[in-house]
Amino acid sequence: MKKLITTLLFLAQCLLPLICLLVLHHFSLSRTIQQMESGTFGQTDAQVYLSKNSPQVHQNLWHTLSNKQTDLAVYLDDTTSAEHTIRYMMYTGDYVTLPMQDGRFFTTEDFKENHPVAVVGKKIKGIYSRDGKKYLNVKGYTYRVIGTVGYEDDSDFDHYIFINLLDCKNTDLQVYTFDFFSKKKSGILQDCKKHLKKENCKMELMVKEENFQETLAVSPLTTGFLVTLILCGFLCILLLTSQWIGIMRKDMGIRRLLGATGKQLTRRLMAVYSSMLAMSLLAGSFCCHFYTAADFNLYLKIHGLLALVMLFYAYGLSTRESRIPITEVIKQ
Amino acid sequence: MFITLDHIQVSYKTKAGHIHALKDISMEIREGEFLTIMGKSGCGKSTLLNVLGTILRPTEGHYHFQEEDILHLNDASLAGFRNKNIGFIVQNFALLPDETVYKNVALPLHYQKVGRSTRQKKVRSILKQMGLFSQRHKYPYELSGGQQQRVAIARALVTEPKLLLADEPTGALDEETGTAIMEILRQINEEGTTIVMVTHDKDFAEYGSRCLTMKDGDLVS
Numbered sequence: 001m002k003k004l005i006t007t008l009l010f011l012a013q014c015l016l017p018l019i020c021l022l023v024l025h026h027f028s029l030s031r032t033i034q035q036m037e038s039g040t041f042g043q044t045d046a047q048v049y050l051s052k053n054s055p056q057v058h059q060n061l062w063h064t065l066s067n068k069q070t071d072l073a074v075y076l077d078d079t080t081s082a083e084h085t086i087r088y089m090m091y092t093g094d095y096v097t098l099p100m101q102d103g104r105f106f107t108t109e110d111f112k113e114n115h116p117v118a119v120v121g122k123k124i125k126g127i128y129s130r131d132g133k134k135y136l137n138v139k140g141y142t143y144r145v146i147g148t149v150g151y152e153d154d155s156d157f158d159h160y161i162f163i164n165l166l167d168c169k170n171t172d173l174q175v176y177t178f179d180f181f182s183k184k185k186s187g188i189l190q191d192c193k194k195h196l197k198k199e200n201c202k203m204e205l206m207v208k209e210e211n212f213q214e215t216l217a218v219s220p221l222t223t224g225f226l227v228t229l230i231l232c233g234f235l236c237i238l239l240l241t242s243q244w245i246g247i248m249r250k251d252m253g254i255r256r257l258l259g260a261t262g263k264q265l266t267r268r269l270m271a272v273y274s275s276m277l278a279m280s281l282l283a284g285s286f287c288c289h290f291y292t293a294a295d296f297n298l299y300l301k302i303h304g305l306l307a308l309v310m311l312f313y314a315y316g317l318s319t320r321e322s323r324i325p326i327t328e329v330i331k332q
Numbered sequence: 333m334f335i336t337l338d339h340i341q342v343s344y345k346t347k348a349g350h351i352h353a354l355k356d357i358s359m360e361i362r363e364g365e366f367l368t369i370m371g372k373s374g375c376g377k378s379t380l381l382n383v384l385g386t387i388l389r390p391t392e393g394h395y396h397f398q399e400e401d402i403l404h405l406n407d408a409s410l411a412g413f414r415n416k417n418i419g420f421i422v423q424n425f426a427l428l429p430d431e432t433v434y435k436n437v438a439l440p441l442h443y444q445k446v447g448r449s450t451r452q453k454k455v456r457s458i459l460k461q462m463g464l465f466s467q468r469h470k471y472p473y474e475l476s477g478g479q480q481q482r483v484a485i486a487r488a489l490v491t492e493p494k495l496l497l498a499d500e501p502t503g504a505l506d507e508e509t510g511t512a513i514m515e516i517l518r519q520i521n522e523e524g525t526t527i528v529m530v531t532h533d534k535d536f537a538e539y540g541s542r543c544l545t546m547k548d549g550d551l552v553s
Binding site for chain 1: 378382387388407408411412414415416420422424426427428430439440443444487
């Protein structure tokens with residue numbers, strides 16, 4: 001029985017953070033899918049004109065924006081082709097979770113010079129394989145395809161090619177879109193303007209920032225179902241924890257009979273419980289890495305929060321158990 | 333005097349009212365004695381043994397162990413005292429089912445914070461004494477009742493306690509095995525360990541140098 005309860009508890013500890021992650025992923029994805037129609041995802045955006053389009057300007061922009069410690073993205077769209085849109089982009093902080101058919105979307109580590117990587121929509125043609133990797137030629141330049149955006153239904157991004165802005169070879173484009181994800185945006189454009197002057201690049205605001213209405217709401221039924229799922233999972237872990245500690249009762253009683261103090265036993269129990277949580281973190285991290293590596297930080301936060309609650313609960317139970325009279329426990 | 337109990341009382345509060353498990357017990361135990369306690373079920377024998385073993389605090393009274401009033405000790409100190417001075421043998425053996433014979437016997441030394449090599453020496457010695465050395469890697473469920481009780485005795489003796497408490501040590505064993513266990517206890521007593529044993533069996537009670545009878549929470553003889 002002890003092995004069964006321990007195994008179930010371990011599995012529940014592995015699964016619950018992943019379920020939470022999947023639920024958050026679902027909510028975020030639902031919102032993202034609806035926002036894909038407009039092409040921007042942030043709370044506000046601004047279109048600016050830069051007099052110069054060069055790798056140095058882009059580098060300068062990247063360094064300026066990286067230091068702002070805010071979440072924003074910069075796009076440079078090439079809509080000259082009727083078949084597809086090329087979006088040269090970069091972002092700082094966290095970006096939205098786009099629905100991926102395979103591979104991955106950009107991470108901030110992809111935004112560097114001489115790193116020709118691309119993410120393509122599911123309907124983009126011309127992708128070829130070489131040495132086990134995928135490639136695409138765009139306007140005479142070769143980019144390695146690291147992921148494909150798309151989900152079951154059609155979306156505007158099916159015809160997009162996303163390219164690392166710091167590897168942009170197209171110097172004709174000059175209208176940039178700044179997509180702000182947080183309200184903390186005051187002075188950012190002014191700072192960029194100041195820094196770009198060093199590159200002899202002028203910056204002009206073309207379109208004033210607009211506030212977007214959040215029109216998307218996830219269906220209440222789905223929300224209710226998912227929240228109930230999480231609550232059930234959580235209650236399940238609490239119940240299994242109670243069972244697990246209850247099974248340890250006789251073990252603890254015998255140890256107290258032989259001279260262990262309540263504190264020593266609580267410490268021992270918490271050490272075993274913590275090691276189970278640590279192993280579940282490893283197992284869950286492994287799964288998270290394969291499913292959605294970009295959400296790893298979020299997974300760690302969720303697991304950490306749940307682990308904290310569970311540790312407090314286990315501590316309370318084990319302290320209570322260590323106070324049960326030895327005579328009662330030994331007789332069981 | 334080795335052990336003195338002065339006006340020990342143990343009572344419990346229940347929905348039906350107060351239950352006096354021990355009414356007013358005063359007794360002395362000499363060092364090296366083999367004391368047996370008999371009486372009907374519910375008369376308070378095990379409660380008395382639990383008080384002697386410091387796993388139950390009396391409601392009233394004093395308990396002197398080698399002239400020291402030990403009821404003034406807090407729970408943590410009492411646990412340390414119990415580990416060092418008292419060994420327990422109970423009817424259902426009270427072995428850890430998920431640990432080997434070796435680890436079960438070594439457990440009290442772990443709480444004494446004895447070094448690994450000393451622990452190893454003591455455990456090996458006591459296992460050989462009990463004829464259990466070849467079983468040291470086995471788990472309790474792989475042993476017979478008699479063997480399990482011998483493991484429990486080995487565990488009780490590994491810390492070289494001054495007092496050994498046995499609560500119906502032969503209760504779960506057949507007559508032959510029970511007799512073998514009693515012979516082991518007799519030998520332990522002859523080597524100088526004070527033993528207090530609770531039993532229902534009159535034949536086994538005669539192993540003791542003195543026999544007390546209890547009735548309704550009182551010592552009657």
